Amino acid sequence: MKNIKITIDGKKIKAQEGQTILEITRKNKIEIPTLCFHPDLEAKAGCRLCLVEIKGKKGMHTSCSTKVEQGMEIITDSLKIRRARKTNLELLFAQHREECNDCVWYDKCRLLKLSKEYGLNINRFSDRKKDFPCYQFGPSIVFDTSKCIDCRNCVEVCHNQGVNFFDIKEKNSFFEVVPTKDKKRDCIYCGQCLAHCPVGAFESVGEYEDIEKPFMDKSKVIVVQFAPAIRTSIGEAFGMKPGEVVTDKLVAAIRKLGVDKVFDVSVGADFTTMEEAKELMEKIKKGKGACLSSCCPSWVKFVEFNYPEFISCLATTRSPHIILGALIKTYWAQKEKIDPKKVKVISIMPCTSKKYEVERDELEIEGVEPVDYVMTTRELVRLLKKKNIDLRTIKPEPADHPLGIPSGAGVIYGATGGVAESALRTAYYMITGKNLKNVNLKDVRGMEGIKKAEINVKGLKAKIVVVTGTGNAIKILEELKKNPKAYAAVEVMACPGGCIGGGGQPLPSTPETRKQRAEALYQIDAKKKLRLAHESPIVQKVYKEFLNNEKTIHKICHTRYIKKTREVRI
């Protein structure tokens, strides 16, 4: 890249050819408002707020999409720029029906922030979309088109996922974003539309109108379990840095809601690791076909709907919160002498798709659902704030026994590559009888879409591929179609960076925040003495006392998958 010199607001600044004006201004801490711009996506330059003037060029230019050139003189603030930004903001405001109290952006709304900065007359124009419809995507996501500002980020992100659930249709001289009616395409509930919508036109089902309901049921023993990915992200909503580890504060905060027990889904992950490692071991030993991970319900749905020929390759092991939910209602309930029907399990998840997963009938155990309710990280945040529980000041408390102490392997489940790494640590032990000398499988860590590694297990070479984003997974599935032995293990998480970038997480979700959230999970693991699922005392105890026969193991820890036709009805 060639170094060039440009001027911004009279100040000489060094830049590199190929960079956009916005990249340079952000780097130099020069404030330019943006709305539709998202670092994960192409600059679509639709909202026309990041306007600048360029000497010698007519009109105003969007800094997100304009590349710098040698000698360029850029002005980022002038009366004309302010007037144009204000007018465009008023136009955007008028197509967005406000429902601020119930918005996923809540106290981080950029429209509102900018409206104050630019002295907006937010009622200058009438709401163009006030009668626009709401669509519900299964039990997971609501798309309220009356809030949509037509930036089409959702269309792009869904396309990148290989899902293409959105169409752009013409109606009354407007091209509008609508969910498709095509029966060959279906939502996988990953919620990346939500995570990339700048104005909260998407929310998860129940967000936030139902956040108190699950806790109201006083006739039940209420058990809350929280996912691995949350401990390094929820702090952001309370003004902490991304990646700040708040596990025990989170436990204390949840306990303060008046629940009976707080368990850690990472313990469930240790059981998932045990079972998935067994499946993986079989595949590695037999050397035929790949074992596809199955913790991510969006990925599972993607396979069931788009690539049913791979259903038989999906690991039958249930996802961590489903296994832990099942153990709570069986093993733990028996110990505590509680009728499982009286136990209510609430999972706090970084995920919109888990709301869908818990409704799958095949997960029921003797008429009892392992998990009764799923709440997103954001929903928990709102509930805590409503109850004036502040994560910054609360005194940390450990999770409850006996399902509260996970291995480090169970914690890294929240990041892409974590499931594969955990399962391999244990599979290696199962095959060789020894632990890996170095349990850090760094090749499968990091934010890249596709990561590959090869492990030598007792002379057998096992190829592993770790994928984030279902769009990237298509490449691997197509490869496997041609060569079924291309990989022994395939881990796929639908969301960028894994669950830490899930559709239920605090906003915004950017490459930077996701990186920090993931790194913090690996730090938790690195600091733990217990880093292998098979060495976990609680895992060993439960296998000895309860999961000691194939029938029980199968009932609690395994499931099946079904070829799917379109589920979402529009």
Place this chain on the structure above:
Amino acid sequence: MPNQDIISKLKQSGLKGRSGSSFPTGLKWESVRNAKAKKKYIICNAAEGEPEVFKDDFILKNYPEKVVEGIKIALKAMDHSSAYIYINKNYFKKYGQKLKRLIRKLPIEIFQKKTEFGAYIGGEETSIIESIEGKRAEPRQKPPHPTQKGLFGYPTLVNNVETFYYVSKIVEGKYENTRFYSISGEIKNKGVFELPEDWIIKKVLEQTGNWPEFDFFAQIGGGGEGEIFLPQELDKPVQYLASIIIFNKEKTDPYVLMGKWVDFLMKGNCDKCAPCREGLYRIKEMIDKKKLEKETLDDLFLVLEETSFCPLGRGSTAPFKSLISKVLK
């Protein structure tokens, strides 16, 4: 003819693109010719879509062989090139077979414009490229310009039907600095006329027997984005798109007229950027209510002209501004 020759001939002729942008043709050709690439594309834009503009229709009807000849010259001038004729459905119906017969074995493909993706924007050059690539007809960010990175990422020359027609005339040595005028509205001789490009509009109207005897105003540059001129302002040549529409001042309801424009623009735009999508809608609201608020209108004109993504939005204010200031005052 050697390549250098055609470029200098085009430059000498002073020919400017006839789609409305008036970019010097020689420069555009030179830019594509000089670009280094394994492949190059030539696109003939036959997607004429603006109301009351029908000169490409006329040329395709009467001189299709000259248009194809012009494309052929471009194919020769650009190494490793192939061409597309991007044509609207209606013109394809009328002239498709004839064009195919003329093309024979030349590397020219006829591409029918997809009507579902907005009518008008489909004529903007980067939108044409997107459309041929199978995407929605939406404008692209420039730079890179199509001459550097156009269709499928290769250097691409986009010229209008009329431009190619005149390229062939230039090569024949028969170019006499004329252009095709679409003349319509409340006149006696509606039609397309090939006349000198430097004639003032008044002369064009007089010579074609179309100078009105009643009080009138004219829209110059197309029935969607053309600017309004009063009779005494017609002492200059047409600058961009050569379309002249005459309105009887007494009989024309300016609000109905503005309503037509705004409906056309709203239907024809791609809705990608906020000022064009929402700004035009708010102008429509005011027109429907017959209540123009000056301050708001000024703000909307500003954002349309200066912050729209593409030329469609940026040029959309001209008819409203000029009608309001000259006729509605």
